[in-house]
Amino acid sequence: MTMTRRTFTKLAAASAMSGLAAPAIAQGNREIKMILNWRYQGPQSWFFLADDKGYFAEAGIDMVMDQGSGSGAAVGQVAGGAYDVGFGDVNALIRLAATNPDEAPICVYQMYNKPPFTVAVLSDSDIMTAEDLEGRLLGGAPNDGALKLFPAFANLAGLDTSSIEILNFQSSLREQMLRTEQVEGVFGYVNTIRFSAKLSGMNPDEDIRFISYGDYGMDLYSNGMIIPKAMAENEPEMVKGMIWAINEGVKDTLADLDAAVDSVAAREPLINKEVEKERLIATLQDEMNHPELATTGLGAVDPERFATSIDIVVEADQLPRTPDASEVYTDAFLPAEEDRIYSLL
Structure with a gap:
């Protein structure tokens, strides 16, 4: 950019x-x-x-x-x-x-x-929309702003959260956990993830898809x-x-x-x-x-x-x-x- x-x-x-x-x-x-x-x-x-x-x-x-x-x-x-x-x-x-x-x-x-809040998934994943997050293993740092807002996002997007499992880990592990597919999606601010992924050797424009909260009515x-x-x-x-x-x-x-x-x-x-x-x-x-x-x-x-x-x-x-x-x-x-x-x- x-x-x-x-x-x-x-x-x-x-x-x-x-x-x-x-x-x-x-x-x-x-x-x-x-x-x-x-x-x-x-x-x-x-x-x-x-x-x-x-x-x-x-x-x-x-x-x-x-x-x-x-x-x-x-x-x-x-x-x-x-x-x-x-x-x-x-x-x-x-x-x-x-x-x-x-x-x-x-x-x-x-x-x-x-609103910078997002769930990042690998671009070759079959997760295309918020609805596709159901039944998945997601992860993030306990104090992450996007993770804390996820219940609100799920409510607005009409998601059944009972089928979604969330794994907590240190923020420094986020991009590694996504890249190695230990989780199917990670929570964060879009530019925090984008450039941390870049520093880890990924190409965020090609390797990552972002499910952005703002696209589902969370104009926060x-x-x-x-x-x-x-x-x-x-x-x-x-x-x-x-x-x-x-x-x-x-x-x-x-x-x-x-x-x-x-x-x-x-x-x-x-x-x-x-x-x-x-x-x-x-x-x-x-x-x-x-x-x-x-x-x-x-x-x-x-x-x-x-x-x-x-x-x-x-x-x-x-x-x-x-x-x-x-x-x-x-x-x-x-x-x-x-x-x-x-x-x-």
């Missing part, structure tokens, strides 16, 4: 529209611990660029970023107090808000606005910045500064993809920079490029679509209550809209 020269021109122009200073907060850096959704890869580059360019420091934050074990897990780790901030799946947050509203954190910057948001409600209430200026810093990191990523990948390599020297650049571009185009972006700007949600996505999760998972959108997401800490309009096409 490649970007055109026109695309880079658009990205650079969008990036040049920066100009906003960090929100003023008290002197002295506040240490913040962030748990990422996954390992250090291309799509985490904006966090590292924000750190390398001093944006967090300018906002009075000493940001400590740890690798994650899944987007769903990040929400629980923030809710449980192990981390101050998480880059996690808003659908896991919806489930927590429906079942334990007092414990649930809140999303303050929605980044992935297209996914990853965003998750914080405790107490932080939102007690440290609003610090939260504004943190979101400003991340937003600046995104713009710098769009302006210079190679520098963005270099920032990841500074933390994880063993990455394949060429593959991680491809993964980054695919994430920008496939997971962050919903048409609504042109009017809402990155970080915001479309209220009607977001309410519908909550209803989908609640109904499909048969949750005990429907949380109000304000329990799950707030735009109170976003930079100005004109500073969040990016052209990713």
